[in-house]
Amino acid sequence: MKKYYWYxxxxxxxxxxxxxxxxxxxxxxxxxxxxxxxxxxxxxxxNENKNGFLTLLVDFETENPTLETIQKNNWSEIANHSFEE
Incomplete structure (x- = not known):
């Protein structure tokens, strides 16, 4: 199971x-x-619903980050929730 963090x-x-x-x-x-x-x-x-982009139109590789990666990038304060799949 993978753990996902969301805002x-x-x-x-x-x-x-x-x-x-x-x-x-x-x-x-x-x-x-x-x-x-x-x-x-x-x-x-x-929060302001501005500068958003449709991810389907952008060519890049992605992955689910670990909590450690989230912390290293100073995004811990927005990792408000989590779920597992």
Whole structure:
């Protein structure tokens, strides 16, 4: 089972969770909506629903980050929730 960390519900579709995802191509974390596939590079943009991008239109490799990776990138404060699959 994998553990996923997420911030809050998506401001765009209001249904999906914003899952913290690791962009391996650009070596960064971003918030990814599991429902509408929108993404944000930081929590303040997600909070204001601005500067979002449709992740399906961007070519990069991703993976589910570990809690350690989230902490190293100073994203611990937005890892508000988790679930396992």
């Amino acid at each position: 809050k519900n998506c401001p765009a579709c209001k249904q999906g969770r914003l899952i913290i995802t690791r962009d391996l191509t650009h070596e960064r974390l971003y918030l990814h909506c599991e429902e509408c596939e929108m993404g944000w590079l930081n929590s303040s943009d997600a």
